[in-house]
Amino acid sequence: MICEGKVLMKGLLSCSARGSGAALMILALALALVATSAVPGHAQTLFRQLSQDTFTNSSSQHMTEVEPHAFASGPVIVAAFQVARISSGGGADIGWATSLNGGISWSNGYLPGLTQFGPGGGPNSAASDAAVAYDAKHGVWLICTLPLGNSFDLVAVSSSNDAIHWNNPVYVITNQDADKNWIACDNTASSPHYGNCYVEWDNPDVGDLLYMSTSHDGGQTWSAPQTTGGSDFGIGGNPVVQPNGNVVVPFADFDGGMSAFVSTNGGQSWTAAVSIASAPSHGEAGDLRSAGLPSAAIDGAGNVYLSWSDCSFESGCSANDIVYSSSSDGVHWSSKVRIPLDPIGSGVDHFINGMGIDIRTSGSTAHMGMTYYYYPVSNCGNNCMLQAGFSISNNGGSTWSAGRALSGPMQLTWLPNTFSGRMVADYVATVFPAGGRSFPIYAVAMAPSNGLYHQAIYTSSFGYTMDEIDAPQMSSAGEKPIPGMQSDHPMRARGDVDNLPPSRRGPEAHERD
Secondary structure, eight states: OOOEEEEEEEEEEEOOOOSSSSHHHHHHHHHHHHHHHHSSSEEEEEEEOOOOOOOOOTSSSSEEEEEEEEEEEEEEEEEEEEEEEOTTEEEEEEEEEESSSSSSOEEEETTTBBTTTTTTOOSSSSSEHHHHEEEEETTTEEEEEEEOOSOBBOOOEEEEEESSOOOOEEESSSSOOOEEEEEEEEOOSSSTTTEEEEEEEEEGGGGGGEEEEEEEETTTTTOOOOOTTTBBBBBOOEEETTTTEEEEEEEEOSEEEEEEEESSSSOOOOOOEEEEEEOOOOOOSBBBBOOOOOOEOTTTTTOOOEEEEOOOTTTGGGEEEEEEEEEESSSOOOOOOEEOOOOOTTEEEEEEEEEEEEEOOOOGGEEEEEEEEEEEOOOOOOOOEEEEEEEESSSTSSSEEEOOESSEEEEGGSSSOOSSSBBOOSSSSOOOTTTTTTEEEEEEEEEEEEEEEEEEEEEEESOOOGGGGOOOEEOTOOOOTTOOOOSSSSOTTTTTTTTTGGGOOOOOOOOOO
């Protein structure tokens, strides 16, 4: 069932659906999306389901989709995500959803040649960690993935000239283990490295050592892996490319903070990492998988923004806010700023975020969007209700719209299982196609039925602009983090082997992929 329609927070106005059980699913979606007191009764939410799990393999938890990333260039939006989540890691394949007209209509499908379950078959048992980029010089769309092979988790890139018909993957590495891959391309025609694309990953076999690889030919071939000048360790690197061709790669380090490294020569070498900020965090209640990964975005002038969940502003580290730091060069970073989705001390816990910026805007007039998940009550024990939220700024982050619910409350038992908790996503996305409307890309779950989950990838039907967000504008000016704040849970450990294929995974493994 693919559903699209309009919801007033008072009730469902319209929804068209296809497939068996449509009426039941429409009712469930209506109840899930409207049953929230966090949104004013007059607020309107437009929603669109982008894809649906149609696999039947026995290894998956079916009718599940998790962890979307997306990228927009001109009127084209491409999203990619795991489909048919397997509890031991990854999905039966990577799904894609494409709009060629700025989010008005969408097509969808699965990547070919990647897994044994996907179109045309493939050598891998599952695939994970999809990230999307566009290479303007070569006119190709790229989806970077983490296939789970027999001996290693690999890094692969699938390409398409039209964002609809996808080629079999090209492998970036085949002889080392990998986790949390990402991709970005240099799309500035005046850049000395125009047309370069960059892939990042970490290797959990050697303590999450960070690696980079570069392509000069639209993702058809990739350079030998390179480490940074400091042989840095971390996870969740998000490369972004500035108009001058410099590549900035922020990531979560293993010293309780965020750091970044840079290349100024088109990926020939990479600097040692510099610290961005400390990043203490509150451990989410309930059995929820929440990896604490950062999200990077860049404006039209090349200012880089890194956002993450952080408890520095909340007494006793009792909840997380979404914060960010910015830099014009990847070396010197601003003090962290809290996004005022809710007031300090509200008890709302915010996490799993995806920042986006309209590349046609910059500086004090940059249009920014933030998609995230939250618990309305942080201290919810084993009775947590998960919701998706969204906020937008049109003045470079000086003010933000108050947090807006994108979903109704989700019980954690509605989410598929992993070794590290119930999973909705390790990351989500926000994109701005031509026209300037912002589109959150996120997963929503409804109550399971007939032995099947009902979790899929959604977006706004037509996107949002600031004048359409019926919410007060909030500012965090003058707020300061509490000195010496520490996380209320153990620091992230190096070298977790949860991402290894089952043949190499010991009984102590805890999954991340």
